[in-house]
Structures are given as C-alpha cells and as structure tokens.
Amino acid sequence: MKRAAFALLLALLPLLPVSAWRILYKEQYYKLYHEHFYHYPDDTMESIHYLEEAMKADFANPLYAMARITNTTEWERYRYLFNLHVNLRLIYLYLTLGSKYDKQIAYFYNAPWQRQNLESLETAEQLYRVAYRYWEEARKWSARAWAMRTVHLEDVQLWEDDCWRIETGDLDYREIIDEQLTRLAKVRATFEAMDEKTY
Numbered sequence: 001m002k003r004a005a006f007a008l009l010l011a012l013l014p015l016l017p018v019s020a021w022r023i024l025y026k027e028q029y030y031k032l033y034h035e036h037f038y039h040y041p042d043d044t045m046e047s048i049h050y051l052e053e054a055m056k057a058d059f060a061n062p063l064y065a066m067a068r069i070t071n072t073t074e075w076e077r078y079r080y081l082f083n084l085h086v087n088l089r090l091i092y093l094y095l096t097l098g099s100k101y102d103k104q105i106a107y108f109y110n111a112p113w114q115r116q117n118l119e120s121l122e123t124a125e126q127l128y129r130v131a132y133r134y135w136e137e138a139r140k141w142s143a144r145a146w147a148m149r150t151v152h153l154e155d156v157q158l159w160e161d162d163c164w165r166i167e168t169g170d171l172d173y174r175e176i177i178d179e180q181l182t183r184l185a186k187v188r189a190t191f192e193a194m195d196e197k198t199y
Contacts, residue, residue, distance in 0.1 A: 026082065027066055029054035033089070044097045051090050055083070067155035074153060080145035081159040087138035088162055091131045091173050095180070098127035102180070106190035111199035114191055121188050128180050135173040142166040 023029060033050040036043040059079060062069040066082070069075045102124035103110070103117050110117055145160075146167045153160065165171035 023053075024057065025060035025064070026054045026057045026086075027060045027064060029057055030066070030082075030086065039096050039100070041097060041100050044093055044100075048090065048093050048097070051086050051093070054086055055090075067153040069153075073148070073151055077145055077148045077151045078153055078156070080141050080148070081153065081156055081163060084138055084141035084145055084163055084166075085156075085159045087134045087141060088173075090134045091138065094127050094131040094134065095177070098124040098131075098180070100124075101127065102184060103187055103191075104183075106187045106194075108194075108198055110191070111194045114194050117191050118188065121184055121191070125181065125184055128177055128184070131173065131177050135177065138173070139166065 023032070029050050033047045033054070035047075059065070059082070062075050062078075065075075065078055067074075067078050069078055101120045103121060106117070142163050145163045149163075162171065
C-alpha cells in the first residue's frame with residue numbers, strides 16, 4: 001500500500017507547479033554577468049545581454065544593493081555609480097567582441113580571403129562604434145556621481161575609482177576606440193589594395 005502511494009506521488013510530481021526565480025532588478029541581472037577566462041564570442045554576447053537587460057530594469061530595494069546604503073544621498077550616488085560601472089563593462093565587452101572580428105594586421109598571405117576579411121572588419125567596426133554610445137552614457141553618469149564625490153561608498157570602491165579616472169582624464173574610452181578605428185581603417189585599406197598579384 002505504501003509503495004503504491006509513493007509511486008503515485010512520484011508520478012504526479014511533474015504535474016505540480018514548480019516555482020522559478022524571477023529576474024526583476026538591475027542587481028539580479030548584474031549578478032548573472034560574469035567574466036570568462038577565454039572570451040569566446042557567444043560568452044561575450046551572453047554577458048552583453050545581461051548587462052543591457054540590467055540597464056533597462058529597476059533598482060532593487062536599497063536593502064539589496066551591492067553596497068551598504070544608510071540614507072537617500074548614498075542611495076542616489078550608488079545608482080549613479082552602478083550605471084557608470086555597467087556602461088564601462090559594456091564598452092569593454094563590445095571592444096572585446098569587436099577584437100574577435102578584427103584582423104590586427106593584413107598579411108599578404110590573407111589575400112585569398114580578402115572578401116571575408118573585409119566583412120569581418122566591417123563587423124568589428126560596427127561593434128567598436130556601439131561602444132561610443134556607452135561611453136557617452138558612462139560620462140553622463142560619471143559627471144553625476146562626481147558631483148556627489150563627498151559621499152563615499154566603501155563597498156563599491158572600484159566604481160568610485162572609475163569615476164575618478166574618468167573625471168581626471170585618466171580613462172578615456174573615446175581615445176581608445178578612435179585608435180582602434182584608425183588602425184582598422186589602415187588594415188581595411190591594405191586589404192582593399194590587394195589583387196591577384198599580392199599572393
């Protein structure tokens with residue numbers, strides 16, 4: 001009798017509702033983002049997805065923030081720093097993803113694959129250009145956080161350091177992206193100049 005009841009219970013288990021963990025807040029999406037040791041494009045795109053979803057979501061209650069929040073001023077600065085940090089991570093990820101499609105040097109022996117290399121360079125350029133948009137957003141959030149620099153959040157010191165680096169000019173992703181695009185244009189020109197005599 002007991003075995004029959006147990007077997008019936010096991011048979012009904014798949015029919016019972018299973019609760020799922022809903023992702024609603026920025027901090028939850030951010031916790032799904034992670035750095036991979038090897039930056040395969042699919043893994044990088046997964047991290048980009050989570051961070052872009054984090055940018056659209058609402059903040060969790062200050063009790064669940066990634067820093068200790070004790071008043072509304074700290075809460076405001078935390079939100080500015082969080083948005084700054086996520087935008088900087090997105091820039092890094094788009095540059096990383098772009099580098100996977102970027103031919104750093106146009107070697108003569110790549111001439112048989114000229115068309116494929118030019119297409120790859122086009123993809124890299126598009127990814128690098130997306131990073132510009134996030135840099136403008138990061139600068140906006142940095143300026144807001146910098147205006148409140150007397151408020152210190154020890155738990156997110158790295159975010160505060162990034163804000164300081166941007167405001168002092170030590171970190172300028174526009175310059176980095178410009179350098180990548182300038183080099184990419186030279187590589188593209190080399191590929192476009194290749195003909196049947198190149199190889």
